Amino acid sequence: VPDAAGFEAFYRDNLARIVRACALVTLDVALAEDVAAEAFVRLWSRWGQIHGPDHAGGFVFKTAMRLCAREVRRRGRAPGAERGDVDEVQQALNRHEVIGSLKGLPLRQRQAVVLRDWAGFDTAEVARMLGMKESTVRVHLARGREHLREALRVESENDR
Amino acid sequence: MKGDVRDDAIAEALDGAARIIESTPEKLPHVRRKGNRRRAVRWAAIIAALTTFTGGVGWAALAHKPPGTKPSSAPTRAYADHSNGWSFRYPRAWRVQLFTSCQAAAEGILIANDTNRFTRSEKPGACGAWDFTGHSENLALVQIIHAPFAGGEPRDTQFPLSLYRFARPSILGVSGVPADQWGLNVVQGGRFTYQVWVWFGPRASRTDREAARHLVASIRFQAASIETHRVPRLGICPTARGVATDVPPRPPAVRGDIDGDGRNDRAAVVDVPGFPDACSRFIVVQTVSGRLAARLYEWWAPQMPKVAALARIETARGSDLVVTFDAGGFSRQVAILSIRDGKLVLLTLPEIFIVVDAPREAANLDCAGGPGTGEIVWTTTGSQRGPTTDVLRRFYRLIGTRFQLEPPRTERLRVPTADIGTPRIAPKAPELANLKDVFSSCRVR
Numbered sequence: 147v148p149d150a151a152g153f154e155a156f157y158r159d160n161l162a163r164i165v166r167a168c169a170l171v172t173l174d175v176a177l178a179e180d181v182a183a184e185a186f187v188r189l190w191s192r193w194g195q196i197h198g199p200d201h202a203g204g205f206v207f208k209t210a211m212r213l214c215a216r217e218v219r220r221r222g223r224a225p226g227a228e229r230g231d232v233d234e235v236q237q238a239l240n241r242h243e244v245i246g247s248l249k250g251l252p253l254r255q256r257q258a259v260v261l262r263d264w265a266g267f268d269t270a271e272v273a274r275m276l277g278m279k280e281s282t283v284r285v286h287l288a289r290g291r292e293h294l295r296e297a298l299r300v301e302s303e304n305d306r
Numbered sequence: 307m308k309g310d311v312r313d314d315a316i317a318e319a320l321d322g323a324a325r326i327i328e329s330t331p332e333k334l335p336h337v338r339r340k341g342n343r344r345r346a347v348r349w350a351a352i353i354a355a356l357t358t359f360t361g362g363v364g365w366a367a368l369a370h371k372p373p374g375t376k377p378s379s380a381p382t383r384a385y386a387d388h389s390n391g392w393s394f395r396y397p398r399a400w401r402v403q404l405f406t407s408c409q410a411a412a413e414g415i416l417i418a419n420d421t422n423r424f425t426r427s428e429k430p431g432a433c434g435a436w437d438f439t440g441h442s443e444n445l446a447l448v449q450i451i452h453a454p455f456a457g458g459e460p461r462d463t464q465f466p467l468s469l470y471r472f473a474r475p476s477i478l479g480v481s482g483v484p485a486d487q488w489g490l491n492v493v494q495g496g497r498f499t500y501q502v503w504v505w506f507g508p509r510a511s512r513t514d515r516e517a518a519r520h521l522v523a524s525i526r527f528q529a530a531s532i533e534t535h536r537v538p539r540l541g542i543c544p545t546a547r548g549v550a551t552d553v554p555p556r557p558p559a560v561r562g563d564i565d566g567d568g569r570n571d572r573a574a575v576v577d578v579p580g581f582p583d584a585c586s587r588f589i590v591v592q593t594v595s596g597r598l599a600a601r602l603y604e605w606w607a608p609q610m611p612k613v614a615a616l617a618r619i620e621t622a623r624g625s626d627l628v629v630t631f632d633a634g635g636f637s638r639q640v641a642i643l644s645i646r647d648g649k650l651v652l653l654t655l656p657e658i659f660i661v662v663d664a665p666r667e668a669a670n671l672d673c674a675g676g677p678g679t680g681e682i683v684w685t686t687t688g689s690q691r692g693p694t695t696d697v698l699r700r701f702y703r704l705i706g707t708r709f710q711l712e713p714p715r716t717e718r719l720r721v722p723t724a725d726i727g728t729p730r731i732a733p734k735a736p737e738l739a740n741l742k743d744v745f746s747s748c749r750v751r
Contacts, residue, residue: 150338153338154331154334157331157334157337158331161329161331162327162328162329165327165329166324166325166327167324169324169327170320170323170324175327178327179329179333182329183333183336183337186333186337186341187337187340187341187344188341188344189341190337190338190341190342190345191341191342191344191345191348192345193341235326235327235328238326239323239326239327242322242323242326243319244319244320244322244323245323259316259320260320262312263312263313263314263316263317263320264316264317264320264321264324266312266317291313291316294316294319295315295316298315298316298319
């Protein structure tokens with residue numbers, strides 16, 4: 147029997163994190179909320195087979211990233227495309243400098259940067275979540291970071 | 307490569323944007339409900355897959371019994387046809403289909419594990435070939451038919467028949483399923499009397515193959531009843547009177563009123579064993595009042611002549627006998643016999659009547675002006691010019707026992723080539739609408 151209380155606690159603790167990760171990838175807050183909800187639906191349907199919070203975290207992130215990619219491709223529109231009826235949160239997000247920079251990144255590079263630099267997963271975990279080789283993840287990361295640094299005029303210590 | 311080190315500056319910039327987004331757990335009940343549904347669907351799919359797999363494995367185990375399984379325990383049914391002279395046992399679940407051989411009066415029987423009806427191939431020149439298209443790949447089919455040609459071998463066939471002694475000719479002219487076929491000419495009294503064919507589809511089960519083997523082993527034919535030494539002879543040939551006395555019209559026989567007494571008679575071409583091929587073929591008619599015989603002077607080995615039809619050409623009652631014999635390719639030569647003054651006589655034809663069951667060289671015979679008028683029309687096709695073909699219709703009148711040409715009635719037509727062999731040509735030359743049958747309009751049998 148799935149542990150409902152345990153799932154609820156995990157859900158409350160991690161919902162915002164998943165929604166934010168999805169929003170950074172899709173650049174669409176409403177879509178990010180829907181995708182996050184679906185990722186938690188799938189997590190709950192398999193909750194009895196999940197072993198601990200780390201496993202659950204990896205599962206829900208991986209599922210969310212896959213759903214994000216599918217939705218972005220399915221909708222066939224440029225990530226973060228402006229819509230006429232966007233809410234205040236979306237407007238605030240769109241105004242943010244980094245969002246403008248993320249729009250210029252291909253989906254895979256954006257996912258790699260969000261998972262590695264924002265979510266803090268190591269390269270091997272990112273590779274597993276995205277279903278690609280570590281070397282490919284590193285290439286996507288390098289290109290994505292280069293683009294963002296240039297756009298944000300951020301210079302990391304390593305670059306100096 | 308610097309991918310292994312987290313870029314804090316980028317992380318901070320991304321986090322600054324992401325922190326704008328707040329989320330509340332208001333969708334939790336929805337997440338639980340949908341998750342529960344998804345779990346139920348997944349379990350149902352797993353159970354269905356397991357059930358299907360288990361059922362499939364079980365079915366396969368039952369369908370493919372291990373080697374050595376004997377079908378003898380399966381219920382069988384006896385079948386005996388005294389008029390055709392064959393009997394056998396076959397599995398109860400199998401289906402029997404009677405048929406008449408192509409362009410002949412010979413009868414045959416099919417016994418198969420397939421309940422669909424077997425039909426002939428529509429291909430031109432594929433006379434007699436079965437079209438197996440649409441039948442099961444598990445097909446097992448046994449066919450018994452009277453020998454379609456004359457001749458024989460010195461050694462009679464040994465019974466019980468064994469599939470291992472059958473020849474395995476390559477499959478030619480067969481449409482559809484069968485992967486292999488076996489055939490055997492049965493020899494009795496030194497003559498070919500029957501043919502047995504067996505076909506198997508590419509996925510025929512071992513059980514059905516065994517059942518077919520047992521069926522073949524159970525086949526029995528009535529022994530040849532003609533004692534050759536008893537047939538009176540003149541020189542080296544049998545006499546017609548002697549044949550009429552001693553040789554009954556053995557199956558396959560055509561039935562119908564031939565002598566006009568209103569009762570069924572039987573007619574068949576017989577090959578009297580023990581005599582030279584040149585004079586051993588007779589047509590024998592068994593009527594209620596007695597038996598008549600007439601020698602067939604023309605025919606070509608190895609095909610046996612056949613009673614192709616009973617047609618009412620002149621006689622107001624009864625019918626004339628139309629005998630055909632293969633003349634090569636799609637061509638058949640025609641002989642017409644009639645009972646006159648209590649004798650079976652061969653009617654004299656002014657020329658060699660050839661009928662051809664092929665649209666490119668079509669030719670056919672029919673009554674002209676309806677049954678019993680004594681008039682016939684012989685239609686042949688000539689040269690083909692573009693999409694049309696020349697057609698020549700010649701009319702003959704029966705006077706006594708001789709047909710005579712009536713030149714003034716001869717018609718020369720030009721018809722669309724594509725119409726030959728189809729109902730479209732009926733208004734101009736009805737005898738070319740159906741090339742398979744002779745004397746279609748006055749045919750009794």
